[in-house]
Amino acid sequence: MGTALIYDEEMTNYKLLWVDPACKIEVPERLTVSYEALVKSGLADRCVSLPVREATDADILLVHSEEYLEAVKKTPYMTLEDLMDFCSQYGDVYFHPNIYHCAKLAAGSALQLVDSVMMGKVRNGMALVRPPGHHSMRNAASGFCVFNNVAIAAQYAKQKYAVERILIVDWDIHHGQGVQDCFEDDPRVLYFSWHRYEHQKFWPNLRDSDFDRVGNEKGAGFNVNVPWNKVGMKNSDYLSVFCHLFLPVAYEFCPDLVLVCAGFDSAIGDPEGEMCATPDIFAHLTHLLMNLAGGKLCAVLEGGYNLTSLPQSVCQTVQTLLGDPAPRPANLDGPCLSALESLHCVRSAHKKYWSCLKHAADLPTCEVSTKRNKVGEEEINEEQSKQEPVWRECPKTLPPDISAAALLPDDGICPERCYSLKSSEDLDPSIVNKLKEHILKDTEDCETLSTLSRLTVLIDKMEKNEIGSGLALVKDISKAVICVVQHAAAAPMNRVLVVYVGDGVVPFHTNEDGKTLVVQFTTQKSEEIQSKYLIPVCLQKDYSDIPGFIQATLSLLLPLGYEYDPSLVVVVQTSGCGLSHNVWQQLIGLLRGLAQGHTLVLMQEDQNAYVGPTASSLLGDPAPPLGPLEAPLPENVESTEKLRLRLKADWNFLLTTGNVK
Ligand SMILES: COCC(O)(O)CCCCCNCCCN
Numbered sequence: 305m306g307t308a309l310i311y312d313e314e315m316t317n318y319k320l321l322w323v324d325p326a327c328k329i330e331v332p333e334r335l336t337v338s339y340e341a342l343v344k345s346g347l348a349d350r351c352v353s354l355p356v357r358e359a360t361d362a363d364i365l366l367v368h369s370e371e372y373l374e375a376v377k378k379t380p381y382m383t384l385e386d387l388m389d390f391c392s393q394y395g396d397v398y399f400h401p402n403i404y405h406c407a408k409l410a411a412g413s414a415l416q417l418v419d420s421v422m423m424g425k426v427r428n429g430m431a432l433v434r435p436p437g438h439h440s441m442r443n444a445a446s447g448f449c450v451f452n453n454v455a456i457a458a459q460y461a462k463q464k465y466a467v468e469r470i471l472i473v474d475w476d477i478h479h480g481q482g483v484q485d486c487f488e489d490d491p492r493v494l495y496f497s498w499h500r501y502e503h504q505k506f507w508p509n510l511r512d513s514d515f516d517r518v519g520n521e522k523g524a525g526f527n528v529n530v531p532w533n534k535v536g537m538k539n540s541d542y543l544s545v546f547c548h549l550f551l552p553v554a555y556e557f558c559p560d561l562v563l564v565c566a567g568f569d570s571a572i573g574d575p576e577g578e579m580c581a582t583p584d585i586f587a588h589l590t591h592l593l594m595n596l597a598g599g600k601l602c603a604v605l606e607g608g609y610n611l612t613s614l615p616q617s618v619c620q621t622v623q624t625l626l627g628d629p630a631p632r633p634a635n636l637d638g639p640c641l642s643a644l645e646s647l648h649c650v651r652s653a654h655k656k657y658w659s660c661l662k663h664a665a666d667l668p669t670c671e672v673s674t675k676r677n678k679v680g681e682e683e684i685n686e687e688q689s690k691q692e693p694v695w696r697e698c699p700k701t702l703p704p705d706i707s708a709a710a711l712l713p714d715d716g717i718c719p720e721r722c723y724s725l726k727s728s729e730d731l732d733p734s735i736v737n738k739l740k741e742h743i744l745k746d747t748e749d750c751e752t753l754s755t756l757s758r759l760t761v762l763i764d765k766m767e768k769n770e771i772g773s774g775l776a777l778v779k780d781i782s783k784a785v786i787c788v789v790q791h792a793a794a795a796p797m798n799r800v801l802v803v804y805v806g807d808g809v810v811p812f813h814t815n816e817d818g819k820t821l822v823v824q825f826t827t828q829k830s831e832e833i834q835s836k837y838l839i840p841v842c843l844q845k846d847y848s849d850i851p852g853f854i855q856a857t858l859s860l861l862l863p864l865g866y867e868y869d870p871s872l873v874v875v876v877q878t879s880g881c882g883l884s885h886n887v888w889q890q891l892i893g894l895l896r897g898l899a900q901g902h903t904l905v906l907m908q909e910d911q912n913a914y915v916g917p918t919a920s921s922l923l924g925d926p927a928p929p930l931g932p933l934e935a936p937l938p939e940n941v942e943s944t945e946k947l948r949l950r951l952k953a954d955w956n957f958l959l960t961t962g963n964v965k
Pocket residue numbers: 325326327396436437438439447448449476477478479507567569606607608
């Protein structure tokens with residue numbers, strides 16, 4: 305299934321008609337540069353183009369009041385003076401004779417996305433719209449917004465498709481207080497928002513945007529606010545919030561539909577956000593949401609005012625929705641202190657609502673984040689924001705011709721859409737000799753020799769990005785792992801993340817050069833940690849604790865993987881680990897966000913039941929939903945938490961609070 309793209313130039317046909325410093329950044333060019341970038345990069349042609357439609361009165365009344373709608377209906381006939389007068393009752397928003405028409409198209413575009421995704425015409429999609437929506441309230445326009453496009457889409461999805469649980473992720477740098485107001489007592493809609501806050505000093509300056517606003521009554525716990533109390537937040541800060549808060553809660557909630565308030569003013573260069581995250585981060589944020597709700601994801605444009613970073617961010621989002629692997633994230637150095645304080649506050653505010661956060665540390669004193677930061681840090685940040693930001697545009701990498709290759713025994717059935725690496729591949733004699741020398745020593749077992757040499761061919765093709773990913777069923781998994789790791793780690797710049805699922809001794813030594821990082825899910829209790837590069841994640845009861853496995857994957861394996869930034873991810877499943885197909889597909893799907901999608905899965909020959917599910921995830925198909933998650937086994941939470949606390953000295957991404965000692 306494809307990716308929908310909704311855009312109509314009619315939505316560029318309104319603009320600010322008078323002088324208003326607060327509104328001058330919201331210009332029609334925001335839409336044209338974004339759409340043109342999608343066309344120029346060839347991404348628009350790969351999408352399913354859907355027409356816009358006007359939201360009806362009934363659609364708009366799902367969120368807004370009659371009197372507000374009636375008032376907006378009068379604006380097309382107003383004189384300039386009347387328009388200016390009409391705006392003066394609202395904050396930081398302007399009207400234009402054509403804005404009502406465009407606002408209906410913007411809301412209608414979001415509904416078109418919901419219809420096409422819910423009816424299975426497309427897997428996911430993006431709508432490039434203006435006016436944006438997440439600030440508009442039931443009775444008021446606000447922050448360039450007229451109708452709340454995403455809130456209307458959520459109510460529409462509940463009403464028309466009886467969707468049980470909807471997740472709204474708002475990565476715009478402003479708080480979508482209109483969305484929060486609409487759903488704060490609704491447990492069917494989980495709202496995530498991060499936003500520049502600076503202890504209420506930043507627009508819209510609301511006390512209700514702080515981390516302790518968790519939702520009301522039945523909706524308590526379903527409103528998650530992450531206030532950024534400093535500017536200059538980077539990719540690491542955003543990824544930390546995803547790994548240690550948004551994703552664990554999202555997986556526990558298990559939405560049937562994901563809506564994204566896709567504002568790109570959270571990217572570097574934006575005059576509003578003044579943050580330092582680069583456009584490629586949106587490929588990762590999108591990717592990390594794509595294994596939720598069976599991939600049903602609707603992204604609707606909100607803010608984004610830097611006409612250089614905005615189109616780059618839009619392209620990163622759309623190419624990921626299309627299934628292209630995310631680019632390797634550049635120099636992630638871990639979350640900053642201010643981000644960790646915010647993360648700590650939000651996690652402790654929500655620990656009573658979400659079992660995945662039950663173990664989260666309490667706040668030393670439950671002060672809200674109005675506490676002043678140390679003055680010294682403030683000055684540094686002020687200084688930082690004065691310079692004109694520059695960033696390296698992410699190099700355009702075309703997806704590999706072959707997305708996934710399968711290396712199976714000769715009688716194995718190659719899954720469709722997979723390229724079969726036949727044993728007929730001419731074996732490079734130098735490789736054969738090296739293998740004989742180092743690994744095969746005694747046995748002249750030519751089948752293993754053939755398998756191992758084909759594995760080295762596969763790795764070389766992945767390195768050249770001719771092949772994206774691979775799966776192999778092998779007779780001797782230990783020999784295969786050794787061969788793969790030695791061959792892959794040999795190249796000077798390479799780093800190999802080995803995710804070992806199953807008991808058994810890891811068949812090679814990780815040395816302190818950091819060329820390999822092994823994370824092993826095992827049911828065996830582990831003694832002390834030998835090295836920061838060999839990490840045993842001990843889970844009781846043969847992986848039947850799915851919430852425990854997911855928790856360890858999201859809050860331990862993923863952060864480690866992002867910080868380690870491997871060039872290749874090798875996932876090894878030793879036989880009899882008994883992981884369900886769905887969990888296995890979630891694991892593969894999430895890990896595919898690393899190493900530019902270069903994932904190599906090695907399984908024992910008798911695991912051919914996993915070949916289909918593995919191939920599907922390597923090809924970028926969304927993993928099936930796991931269902932709402934129960935609480936993880938306490939002993940698994942305890943052991944994972946103990947491990948995290950021990951490792952956080954070596955790995956910054958494992959930090960979740962400000963006390964870094
Ligand atoms: C949903 O619209 C997207 C948005 O969140 O980006 C709107 C931001 C309104 C920002 C209003 N204050 C501007 C002050 C100018 N220095």
